[in-house]
Amino acid sequence: MAGPPLYILLCSGEHEKVQIAAMMASLGAVSDRPVEVFVSMNALAVFAKAVPAEGRYHGGAFARLMRDKGAPDALDLLRQGRELGDLKIWACSMALDLHGWGVGDLVADLFDGALGLTSFLSDAERGQLVAL
Amino acid sequence: MSLRPDCFVVVLLARTLDWNFATAPDGSNSMPERHKIDARGAYCPGPLMELIATLRHSEIGDEVEVWSSDKGSASDIPAWVAKARHELVGVNQEGDHWAIVVRKAR
Numbered sequence: 001m002a003g004p005p006l007y008i009l010l011c012s013g014e015h016e017k018v019q020i021a022a023m024m025a026s027l028g029a030v031s032d033r034p035v036e037v038f039v040s041m042n043a044l045a046v047f048a049k050a051v052p053a054e055g056r057y058h059g060g061a062f063a064r065l066m067r068d069k070g071a072p073d074a075l076d077l078l079r080q081g082r083e084l085g086d087l088k089i090w091a092c093s094m095a096l097d098l099h100g101w102g103v104g105d106l107v108a109d110l111f112d113g114a115l116g117l118t119s120f121l122s123d124a125e126r127g128q129l130v131a132l
Numbered sequence: 133m134s135l136r137p138d139c140f141v142v143v144l145l146a147r148t149l150d151w152n153f154a155t156a157p158d159g160s161n162s163m164p165e166r167h168k169i170d171a172r173g174a175y176c177p178g179p180l181m182e183l184i185a186t187l188r189h190s191e192i193g194d195e196v197e198v199w200s201s202d203k204g205s206a207s208d209i210p211a212w213v214a215k216a217r218h219e220l221v222g223v224n225q226e227g228d229h230w231a232i233v234v235r236k237a238r
Contacts, residue, residue: 023176023177026177026181027177027180030180030181030184030212031212031215031216032215032216069175070173070175071175072174072175072176072177072178072181077177077181080181080185083185084181084184084185084188
């Protein structure tokens with residue numbers, strides 16, 4: 001049943017892209033695919049611990065629809081994927097450095113650590129890579 | 133009323149071999165349960181994730197009935213069930229929602 005590993009490179013902080021990344025990651029993980037997500041660039045700020053929940057997501061018209069209709073929260077989907085399947089989430093070490101952050105500055109219980117892009121891309125050669 | 137000899141033999145065999153006619157398919161002595169999830173109003177992939185979480189804590193043979201108003205669930209859940217090698221018992225549209233029943237097979 002297991003498919004090839006899925007590697008998601010998430011760079012955009014737009015709510016729509018964060019949401020689809022979380023959906024792909026969680027659904028892949030619960031479908032017996034190993035999944036790894038690499039969070040970098042503007043996306044990293046979405047996961048900052050200091051950001052209040054109501055200010056976490058920014059996007060366009062569809063982001064407003066998701067908010068107004070109560071679509072599942074992206075961070076909750078990622079937590080479910082980790083609980084129910086094989087899902088690892090990495091913070092880009094370069095993006096952390098530029099922010100002056102450590103993994104401890106990100107929301108709790110989501111990240112497996114910091115990783116460099118080279119390592120992530122090397123691992124991704126084993127499976128399917130999607131970039132958002 | 134007298135007991136027929138063949139019935140007597142069956143009863144004797146049952147007691148000797150400790151047959152339990154209420155034994156569940158997996159050999160346990162507990163009967164399968166049906167768990168219900170009302171996921172009406174939840175959007176994709178919420179109903180599927182709730183189903184998976186419930187199956188994770190269920191016994192083999194248990195059934196989970198999901199009520200979902202999300203149109204995609206009617207196809208997404210059967211697709212996942214086939215991939216995960218559980219049993220799809222039924223998909224029925226009932227008014228404003230679908231009732232999808234899954235039996236845990238492994």
